[in-house]
Amino acid sequence: MSIKKIIILLLISFVLTVLFIVSFTEVDVQKFDNNSNINQLPNLFEASNKHGKGATYSSAGGIDFNNPFFKSLGSNGRSCATCHVPTEGWTITPKGVQALFDKTKGQDPLFRLVDGANSPLANVATLEERRVAYSMLLNKANIRVGIGIPDDAEFKLIKVDDPYGYASETELSLFRRPLPTTNLKFLNTIMWEGRETTSEVNSSDCIFATDTCFAPLSTDLGSQANNATRGHAEALQDLTIEQRIAIVDFELSLFSAQIYDNDIGSLTQNNAKGGPKELARQTDYFGINDTVSGDYRTREVFNPVAMSLYDVWDSQDANELKSSPGDYYDKRAAIARGQHIFNATPIQISGVSGLNDELGIDVIPGTCSTCHNTPNVGNHSVPLPINIGVSDASRRTADVPLYTLQNNMTGETVEITDPGRALITGKWKDIGRFKGPTLRSAASRPPYFHDGSASDLNAVVDFYIARFNIGFTGREKADLVAFLAAL
Numbered sequence: 001m002s003i004k005k006i007i008i009l010l011l012i013s014f015v016l017t018v019l020f021i022v023s024f025t026e027v028d029v030q031k032f033d034n035n036s037n038i039n040q041l042p043n044l045f046e047a048s049n050k051h052g053k054g055a056t057y058s059s060a061g062g063i064d065f066n067n068p069f070f071k072s073l074g075s076n077g078r079s080c081a082t083c084h085v086p087t088e089g090w091t092i093t094p095k096g097v098q099a100l101f102d103k104t105k106g107q108d109p110l111f112r113l114v115d116g117a118n119s120p121l122a123n124v125a126t127l128e129e130r131r132v133a134y135s136m137l138l139n140k141a142n143i144r145v146g147i148g149i150p151d152d153a154e155f156k157l158i159k160v161d162d163p164y165g166y167a168s169e170t171e172l173s174l175f176r177r178p179l180p181t182t183n184l185k186f187l188n189t190i191m192w193e194g195r196e197t198t199s200e201v202n203s204s205d206c207i208f209a210t211d212t213c214f215a216p217l218s219t220d221l222g223s224q225a226n227n228a229t230r231g232h233a234e235a236l237q238d239l240t241i242e243q244r245i246a247i248v249d250f251e252l253s254l255f256s257a258q259i260y261d262n263d264i265g266s267l268t269q270n271n272a273k274g275g276p277k278e279l280a281r282q283t284d285y286f287g288i289n290d291t292v293s294g295d296y297r298t299r300e301v302f303n304p305v306a307m308s309l310y311d312v313w314d315s316q317d318a319n320e321l322k323s324s325p326g327d328y329y330d331k332r333a334a335i336a337r338g339q340h341i342f343n344a345t346p347i348q349i350s351g352v353s354g355l356n357d358e359l360g361i362d363v364i365p366g367t368c369s370t371c372h373n374t375p376n377v378g379n380h381s382v383p384l385p386i387n388i389g390v391s392d393a394s395r396r397t398a399d400v401p402l403y404t405l406q407n408n409m410t411g412e413t414v415e416i417t418d419p420g421r422a423l424i425t426g427k428w429k430d431i432g433r434f435k436g437p438t439l440r441s442a443a444s445r446p447p448y449f450h451d452g453s454a455s456d457l458n459a460v461v462d463f464y465i466a467r468f469n470i471g472f473t474g475r476e477k478a479d480l481v482a483f484l485a486a487l
């Protein structure tokens with residue numbers, strides 16, 4: 001064999017080895033903690049979802065698996081990435097959970113009794129028992145968050161209907177979706193009911209003209225990381241200050257968004273502003289474009305046109321459509337129309353506790369952006385716990401517990417699947433109140449709402465149509481879904 005041939009053979013085997021390792025990176029991205037020898041994911045790595053592809057941009061230049069976020073920090077083998085998987089929108093999805101269950105026969109650290117199972121007392125000795133015990137994780141990628149009734153609550157728990165026989169007033173079982181650990185720079189409320197958002201008197205982040213002020217985001221995220229390690233990872237000691245800082249810096253460097261649509265390709269074509277890189281440049285501060293008091297810094301009145309990512313397609317495609325109607329321009333125009341619906345289609349907002357009652361207005365004429373007001377991000381730009389009715393008894397399905405609460409003063413009762421903020425404040429009026437989450441990168445993290453009760457974006461829009469009696473036509477609904485999927 002000539003030297004040339006040997007070199008070529010060596011080159012080929014080298015390339016094959018690299019390909020082999022890379023293919024493992026793809027498959028094993030869920031298992032990078034501990035025993036993995038992969039050190040990082042490249043910046044702007046993509047992950048497929050039903051509507052196209054999502055991507056994450058890190059201002060640190062890439063995803064470093066040596067960060068404590070990816071390390072087992074407690075006693076049960078879990079890391080943050082066990083429930084906040086980079087390729088599943090930095091949360092977990094039923095598809096991902098089911099694949100992991102099949103691959104590990106339900107033995108991966110995700111499947112732990114403490115909060116992975118429907119009840120911490122479930123039998124998990126056999127594969128079939130595990131399939132039953134972890135059904136909420138498998139079906140909706142829900143984690144069991146256990147919170148008790150506060151001692152000084154204005155109400156008591158008078159009835160528990162828990163299909164798994166565990167919940168009580170000391171620990172209600174609340175089946176909730178892990179929130180994504182990306183786009184955190186835009187947050188002002190941490191956790192679904194804001195329990196990790198602390199008040200701080202000497203802060204400049206205050207609800208307009210009140211003395212309700214909040215601690216810096218990084219402080220709250222540091223404490224959140226520690227509590228997550230103590231709880232989910234069953235750690236026997238606290239994180240070090242260095243570990244907290246490393247995790248929080250890592251989280252705050254991440255920006256995720258849909259980058260690619262199945263029908264039309266790149267969401268940045270013709271200068272459209274989709275994708276995570278543009279998102280990282282998005283201006284944001286406490287109280288930006290506030291619905292009630294106007295923008296906290298510019299003092300301009302609330303602008304319902306909160307979303308402007310696809311403005312360019314609106315005008316371009318209206319013209320181009322005339323000459324070349326076809327799937328391609330149809331879909332681009334649909335996304336632009338969906339954005340317009342989000343900003344502008346009237347919704348009569350009524351019966352929303354936290355909003356209608358606090359403002360004393362029975363019907364608020366609004367749009368989707370009334371509540372999702374942070375420009376091009378979609379969460380609410382100041383903490384605003386509200387109840388849009390997701391955990392109402394009328395929506396209860398047989399797989400979730402139902403709780404009956406009674407007001408100590410009035411004797412009034414309410415049935416609810418998750419009391420939300422009321423379990424933190426003990427206040428009757430806070431029952432069922434949750435935050436409006438960021439909407440970017442939504443396509444990568446079905447199912448939706450705090451309890452995963454909307455299996456896809458279509459179901460989310462159906463919820464709103466029913467809840468606020470919105471008269472969308474079939475095309476309007478499809479346009480709105482196309483837009484949400486392009487976030």
Ligand code: HEC
Nearest residue numbers: 079080083143145177178179189190191192225228229232
């Ligand atoms: C067993 C699964 C699990 C593990 C492990 C886990 N989390 Fe979470 N995480 C959740 C769930 C569930 C929620 C939402 C709970 C709620 O709001 O009640 C959440 C919420 C969060 C949020 C709030 C985001 C927001 O929008 O408010 C952050 C930040 C977060 N987790 C970071 C971490 C970090 C850091 C770690 C590791 C130290 C970690 N998580 C480990 C399940 C997990």
Ligand code: HEC
Nearest residue numbers: 349352367368371388390434435436437448449450460464
């Ligand atoms: C009255 C305020 C309000 C209005 C109006 C509103 N939303 Fe929401 N939205 C919320 C709140 C609060 C949540 C979280 C509710 C929960 O999970 O309990 C939410 C959740 C969502 C989610 C799920 C996000 C996730 O990660 O699970 C999507 C998507 C969404 N809204 C889209 C819309 C669209 C589209 C419209 C207009 C048709 C709209 N919203 C109108 C307050 C509102």
